[in-house]
Amino acid sequence: MSDRPPVAIVGAGITGLACAHALRDVARVTVVDRVPVPGGVHGWEAAETRELAACGAQLRLGETAIRWDGLTLLAIGQDGPQQMGAAALVIATGARPLGRAELGIAGGRPAGIVAATVACHLAENGLLVGRRPLIVGGGDWAMRAVSELRAAGAERATLVCPDGLLRERPNDGAVHVREHDRVVSVAGTPRVRTATLASGETLGCDAVVLAHGVAALRNVDGAVWAGDRAVYAQPLADPATVAQARAAGAEAAAAVRSLIDREERP
Amino acid sequence: MRYTAPVRDVVVIGGGVVGCAVAWRLSGTAARVTLIEAAHDLCEGASKGNTGIATSGGDCHPGTLELELVRRSSPGWEALCARLDTPFHRIGTLAVALTEEDERRLPELLRDAQDTGAAAEIVTGDQARGLEPLISEEARAALHFPDDGIIDSIRLTIGYAELAARNGVEVLRGAPVHSIERDGDRIVAVTAGDRWIATRSVVNAAGVEADTISRLAGGEQFRTWPRQGQYWLLDRELGGRFRKVVGGVPTPVTRGIYCVPTTNRSLLLGPTAVDREDRTDRAVDAETLDHVFDAAQRLVPSIAREYAIKTFASNRPASDPTYRIAVDAEVSNLVHAAGIRSTGVSSSPAVAEMVRGLLEGLGLPVGDQRPHAITELEPLPRLLGHPRPEQLFARDPRYGQVICACEQVTAAEIAAVHGMAVPPTSLEGVRKRTRATGGRCQGAFCLSGVSFLHSLHAGRRPPQIAVSEPEATLGIGAHDV
Numbered sequence: 066m067s068d069r070p071p072v073a074i075v076g077a078g079i080t081g082l083a084c085a086h087a088l089r090d091v092a093r094v095t096v097v098d099r100v101p102v103p104g105g106v107h108g109w110e111a112a113e114t115r116e117l118a119a120c121g122a123q124l125r126l127g128e129t130a131i132r133w134d135g136l137t138l139l140a141i142g143q144d145g146p147q148q149m150g151a152a153a154l155v156i157a158t159g160a161r162p163l164g165r166a167e168l169g170i171a172g173g174r175p176a177g178i179v180a181a182t183v184a185c186h187l188a189e190n191g192l193l194v195g196r197r198p199l200i201v202g203g204g205d206w207a208m209r210a211v212s213e214l215r216a217a218g219a220e221r222a223t224l225v226c227p228d229g230l231l232r233e234r235p236n237d238g239a240v241h242v243r244e245h246d247r248v249v250s251v252a253g254t255p256r257v258r259t260a261t262l263a264s265g266e267t268l269g270c271d272a273v274v275l276a277h278g279v280a281a282l283r284n285v286d287g288a289v290w291a292g293d294r295a296v297y298a299q300p301l302a303d304p305a306t307v308a309q310a311r312a313a314g315a316e317a318a319a320a321v322r323s324l325i326d327r328e329e330r331p
Numbered sequence: 332m333r334y335t336a337p338v339r340d341v342v343v344i345g346g347g348v349v350g351c352a353v354a355w356r357l358s359g360t361a362a363r364v365t366l367i368e369a370a371h372d373l374c375e376g377a378s379k380g381n382t383g384i385a386t387s388g389g390d391c392h393p394g395t396l397e398l399e400l401v402r403r404s405s406p407g408w409e410a411l412c413a414r415l416d417t418p419f420h421r422i423g424t425l426a427v428a429l430t431e432e433d434e435r436r437l438p439e440l441l442r443d444a445q446d447t448g449a450a451a452e453i454v455t456g457d458q459a460r461g462l463e464p465l466i467s468e469e470a471r472a473a474l475h476f477p478d479d480g481i482i483d484s485i486r487l488t489i490g491y492a493e494l495a496a497r498n499g500v501e502v503l504r505g506a507p508v509h510s511i512e513r514d515g516d517r518i519v520a521v522t523a524g525d526r527w528i529a530t531r532s533v534v535n536a537a538g539v540e541a542d543t544i545s546r547l548a549g550g551e552q553f554r555t556w557p558r559q560g561q562y563w564l565l566d567r568e569l570g571g572r573f574r575k576v577v578g579g580v581p582t583p584v585t586r587g588i589y590c591v592p593t594t595n596r597s598l599l600l601g602p603t604a605v606d607r608e609d610r611t612d613r614a615v616d617a618e619t620l621d622h623v624f625d626a627a628q629r630l631v632p633s634i635a636r637e638y639a640i641k642t643f644a645s646n647r648p649a650s651d652p653t654y655r656i657a658v659d660a661e662v663s664n665l666v667h668a669a670g671i672r673s674t675g676v677s678s679s680p681a682v683a684e685m686v687r688g689l690l691e692g693l694g695l696p697v698g699d700q701r702p703h704a705i706t707e708l709e710p711l712p713r714l715l716g717h718p719r720p721e722q723l724f725a726r727d728p729r730y731g732q733v734i735c736a737c738e739q740v741t742a743a744e745i746a747a748v749h750g751m752a753v754p755p756t757s758l759e760g761v762r763k764r765t766r767a768t769g770g771r772c773q774g775a776f777c778l779s780g781v782s783f784l785h786s787l788h789a790g791r792r793p794p795q796i797a798v799s800e801p802e803a804t805l806g807i808g809a810h811d812v
Binding site (some may be wrong): 099129131139141142143144145146161162164165166167169171172173174175176177179180182183186187190192193194195196249250252254255256271272275280282283284286289290 | 563564566568611612613614615616617620639640641642643644714715716720721724725728730731732733736737739741771772773774775776778779782793794797798799800802803804805806807
């Protein structure tokens, strides 16, 4: 048992835990997460979180993984920097919506252009980023942003859904929908006042919430792109269901196994 | 209206790299100095939106004041940046010839460069790829300027001001100049923000607004206007692999697009150069950005859109002539440091010394040293790339709390900048001082955390904290109670 190779996993969401679970018989697994509880976006109370977290992996919670050199992971937390040797590194740090440059939104740099992840987090804490927000996207982040911002006091909201993949039509008279359209530029000083769409229409707004697309969070130096014994486990879906997250974790575990097998072979 | 007493020896108008450098230089003298800036923070114009190249002068015109001041500044960067806790690396520039025509122009450009006194040499395509393996196979030859450097122009500007403030320079931000009072041919007072400031002299370092300040003072009539540049910022995963600044061969019309690795290892592509009318317009457009990207990609083929994290525009102050550094012809105690178009960072130490000399000529007490003046800032260690993180943790356990994951900015760093003499007053101010929210996710992950920490340190409730200017608050609406 003790000669099993060490594997480090960054991210204790369902994806990371599923990967740890799949590797439980072939590796000594350590899972690092910056948040002090497991479960990621699915929460620590989810049944799957509890089931998977009991797989025997060592959980290092409240520590942020910052650097990988191909052999050692450096994490930093309340007890200072921690080095851990690992035969492979799995990055399961979750995803974010696309940013302004990635969406190709031109125009000035007014305040009030925020990622949906931020807008929702602030709204949950009673801070409203806009009374008349324009929300770019049609998936889970967009739906969440609409309901959270409305609940926090937004008077009206406009959903601009670039690819026509609107998850559902909000049952709310104060929410307007523009399908098959995208924001091409924004204007306003110092706060955003208008957004111009590809269709040529210009809409008034006091915030633009970016909720479209998915990009992996890439935060570990030396493993920003996959390579050097680093494997990405990222269910790039919006939203990542528990099943998708588990599948991504299992897939990453398979990649780690073949990496370990290759190294053990003479 | 609030009155500043006692009478100032010098009021410096403009908190960009030039004004802050002047304030820094004067802070070592006996003069009583106030630095005023219209925007909510220092370094809000061209000084925060530029390539970050500290040129050694090889691309300047011989016989100009610009060249002279750049050449005087260049040798001192290592020592000065160490004192101002500002990253600087003398990595050199390659001006790459991709076509036969480019290549034919190199000998002439080399002669021009040699006339400037800056080190320069022509290298073959293979030698150029040896110096910078990322450049294109198409490169036929290049002009190499080994003494060019890269500098963090934001940290430089804020470093100048921080050291000045610790030496007693009064720094007023969010204080646009409303009027300038004269008595005969002399300025006697400046009204800025809610302050009336009596002064013995004024330095006009207002960048693109330098003409407005001269007009308010009843001084010489000249015109400054914005020359807009658009840029891409790319991930440090690519920028960290660069060894040289890479540019094309300058033409008589333009210096062209550069690929500039920054001191925090990201990569800048730009700038364009288009004269504009609107001084506040910082809009980017897709067509221009495509042009910048394509030009950069021709030089370095591995530049790809997947590395893009931000696009932005900034306005550098154009004027005719450039480098108007002189006492005004009409107002005897007004010193212009204006029209410093695109080499403001590169010449700032020598510009500051020249302005000091002009003030001394006016009889102001800028010749004597201030006793006990500090000459360097204590460095603030950063977690990103730090070789011994355990030392940081011993210094402040908050180095264990990584707030911005992309740039690996910790709670300790955010706390430290709030304890400075010129602290951030906005999220943009926190970004400029720490890089928090400036990384590849552009705050999608950390903006809430950074906001709550800024709120805590600034003593303002989260909805009221400013994104940039005070009226651009983070929160709005119903829960604003």
